[in-house]
Amino acid sequence: MPNKKEKIKTVNKKKQRGPRVELPQSLRGMSDILPKDELWWKTVWHAGETVSELHNFSFIETPIVEPAALFELGVGASTDIIEKEMYTFRTKGGERVSLRPEGTAPVMRSFLEHHLGYFASPLKAYYVGPMFRYERPQAGRERQHHQWGFEIIGDSDPLYDAQVIIIALDFFKALKLKDITLKINSIGCRVCRPTYKEKLKNYYQSERAKLCRDCERRLEMNPLRLLDCKEEGCRLIRARAPIILDYLCQGCNNHLKSVLELVEDNSINYEPDPYLVRGLDYYSRTVFELVHASSGLALAGGGRYDYLSEILSGRSVPAVGVALGLERIIDTMIKSGNVPHFRTKPKIFFTAVGEQAKKASLRIMSELRSSGIVVVEALGKKSLKAQLKLADKIKAPLALIFGQREVFEKTVIVRNMESGAQETVVIDRLVEEVKKRLKS
């Protein structure tokens, strides 16, 4: 006997194993969003839609691929994002194109290309979609990630700086995400920033011998980044470094003051951070990050970009915006014990036994669905037992049982899954009866 069994086993195994093929995997740093995370993503999308509507932001969507020059000009050719992290390639037609590393430059491009200033002034628009950066993945960093962004284009009033901060915080509030701190700074304008940069460079030059190796490099490449170094020695040097606030011009100073006043007026928990500098060239004046307390991760970042339009088109259009990192937000919510609070409709489970019943059931399910009832089935399963097991698994409040007998009687059994009570209902009244039971 055992011999027989073994023989069959091996035969089956051989049959099942086809030729070995290698499944192409997803690329590094690019992950699938799987059904198990559906509720998280819907929670975020729903919060985003709600907040956008309440603030009257219009929807805009730009292509994922743009001319490489858009970002090289807009974001800044010497920034790390462009220099090392952008996916740039040639198309068959020979154009140099890039996968967008961020959303602001494309929205500005669209604003200028379609003269959206005529649509609304200022234009308030939101976008959501994937962004691409060729980086080494680690916690809170992926090569493809999703951002939800808000832009206000066409006005330089500090009120709008405050508004983008508020809308981002409203987003977090809608997600019930707590412990968010606003880190804020001004990086000045092209009048005052160069002076400060020079001062900073001079100061660090004098301390050069004590700097770490990275900072020696930063001194030449990007002096503002010196302020970011986490080395103990460099931090000590930083403590006595000139800070930009002392070098802001009158205009920038007033602007920052107004923004901070508005932030305080709205009782926003904030921390002025004179060392906050952001890696994109187009920022001017206000820059900020919204940081989650326990992880220290920036969940959103933004600022004013009054020069972007000029760089792209020669026309001066002031603007301010913010972008939220969706993967980081979901990750943070999971880690801080939040639950997805997106509400799905109750699902009722339809079971059918026997060929005839199964054939007739599609029509009945259609009728239920037309009335807005979510119907789940597993008609591929033979036994009623297996079908009811699934009904239990998805926590359906009601199961409908439709078999040979019911086909003839033109009825359906409605089973309350919690109490186990069941009633026979004529098909004509099924929608009505199901609705009645879902309400109570």
Next chain:
RNA sequence: GUGCCUAUAGCUUAAUGGUAAAGCACUGCUCUGUGGCAGCAGACACACGGGUUCGAUUCCCGUUAGGCACCCCA
């Protein structure tokens, strides 16, 4: 791009220089038209490639992917 760590079933984790075990999940049976509980049975894995070896899932190297740090950023 640099450095360190990791890779066993769908998931979480064992063991082993002689091709692998468990829990959860899955399929089915006990129960031919009634879920949750239980029992039983079944299917499913050593990431890929190379080397050392009589023999490698185990040791070594490479590739790929994941984690962490740097760099930078959402």
